Amino acid sequence: MKRNMxxxxxxxxxxxSLMAGGTGLAVAHHSYxxxxxxxxxxxxxxxxxxxxxxxxxxxxIDVVNDKGVTETWGIEGMSPNxxxxxxxxxxxxxxxxxxxxxxxxxxxxxxxxxxxxxKRPDGESLMMGGAITDP
Numbered sequence: 001m002k003r004n005m006x007x008x009x010x011x012x013x014x015x016x017s018l019m020a021g022g023t024g025l026a027v028a029h030h031s032y033x034x035x036x037x038x039x040x041x042x043x044x045x046x047x048x049x050x051x052x053x054x055x056x057x058x059x060x061i062d063v064v065n066d067k068g069v070t071e072t073w074g075i076e077g078m079s080p081n082x083x084x085x086x087x088x089x090x091x092x093x094x095x096x097x098x099x100x101x102x103x104x105x106x107x108x109x110x111x112x113x114x115x116x117x118x119k120r121p122d123g124e125s126l127m128m129g130g131a132i133t134d135p
Contacts, residue, residue, distance in 0.1 A: 035104040035114045043073055044100040052080050052090035059093060059115070061101065074112040075103055078128045086128070099126075 045063035057077035062070050077083070080090075093099070098121050103113030118126040 034106055036107050037104050039105055040102055041105045042100055042102045047093050047095055047097045047099055048072060049095060050093040055079055071111050075101055075115050077115045083128060
């Protein structure tokens, strides 16, 4: 009987350790350390591509800089599952659409960031957060 209790105790300890270790990986995946979360930047351009992929969506936008040169910006969004529950789908953003995106820029200064908000030319706001849309 004592031996059985020791086995149960060890299984609980090992199981708890494995679960605790696994949560660290999940939290690390959702790190925003690459982005300047205190800074905001707005870029306006034309959607080149919208990747409806896991674990995060990506929006690629062609933006004309101050020198008249077109640069492609990569902007990370929320997961397709998260967005679908808020009324988005893989055709919400299409190549050729004009858009202004407010983002938290990359700390490196490269052309990219994480999505905060966006507006279409008609004024429609495209939020990635907020309440779930009823189907």
